[in-house]
Amino acid sequence: MLVIRRRCGESLMIGDAVQIDILECGSSHVKLGIRAPKEVIVLRKEIHLTGQQNHLAAGEISPDEIARLLKTLR
Amino acid sequence: MARILSKRLGAIELDEAAVLHFPAGLPGFEHCARFALIERPQAAPIVFLQSLDFPEVCFLAAPVTAVDPAYQLEMTAEDSKSLGIGGIDGKSSAEDVLCLAILSPAESGRFTANLLAPVVIDRKSQRAIQAVRVDSRYSHRHTLPGEAIECS
Numbered sequence: 001m002l003v004i005r006r007r008c009g010e011s012l013m014i015g016d017a018v019q020i021d022i023l024e025c026g027s028s029h030v031k032l033g034i035r036a037p038k039e040v041i042v043l044r045k046e047i048h049l050t051g052q053q054n055h056l057a058a059g060e061i062s063p064d065e066i067a068r069l070l071k072t073l074r
Numbered sequence: 075m076a077r078i079l080s081k082r083l084g085a086i087e088l089d090e091a092a093v094l095h096f097p098a099g100l101p102g103f104e105h106c107a108r109f110a111l112i113e114r115p116q117a118a119p120i121v122f123l124q125s126l127d128f129p130e131v132c133f134l135a136a137p138v139t140a141v142d143p144a145y146q147l148e149m150t151a152e153d154s155k156s157l158g159i160g161g162i163d164g165k166s167s168a169e170d171v172l173c174l175a176i177l178s179p180a181e182s183g184r185f186t187a188n189l190l191a192p193v194v195i196d197r198k199s200q201r202a203i204q205a206v207r208v209d210s211r212y213s214h215r216h217t218l219p220g221e222a223i224e225c226s
Contacts, residue, residue, distance in 0.1 A: 046214070057178040065179060070120060073119055
């Protein structure tokens with residue numbers, strides 16, 4: 001992983017088009033400003049993970065698998 | 075009356091009043107705004123969240139308390155506002171709220187529950203949201219009770 005040290009008010013670039021500004025720093029949080037082209041999707045990681053998990057959940061599930069799942073839940 | 079031919083459940087008819095509205099869809103399924111909550115006695119405590127616009131989209135879910143009896147719901151202010159609970163109007167109370175975890179198949183026929191992002195349904199307004207938590211208290215792949223102790 002690349003680690004970069006930045007202060008409040010400073011920025012960094014990802015490629016030519018994505019700019020991340022450090023707007024505010026607290027003891028347990030940072031506030032970031034992100035400038036990116038419209039086609040770049042910016043999401044909280046938890047939402048990204050949930051999107052992937054939802055796609056898994058909507059996939060093929062056989063009646064046998066559902067029967068087995070029921071056993072573990074009852 | 076709405077009719078849908080569900081991939082998992084076959085033909086379903088239901089009252090328009092029973093339709094759940096997800097104003098923003100669900101992550102990865104932003105195009106799915108209308109769902110039906112289908113309960114079958116033989117499948118309890120599993121329930122089915124069936125999209126009314128896309129028959130192929132049907133989630134298996136269970137009450138979060140069936141997965142973790144001590145589960146504590148926490149929503150962002152933005153999500154609470156979007157759902158209209160605990161907001162300025164205060165129209166709905168905790169008893170009207172149903173909290174479900176979406177179940178996903180994992181490796182070797184096991185299932186996990188997404189406790190990071192419960193589906194929160196206000197039964198009074200029939201509005202719903204998948205409320206993605208900001209903390210890391212719960213996993214998006216929580217092992218189901220009974221799964222962890224089972225030997226293969």
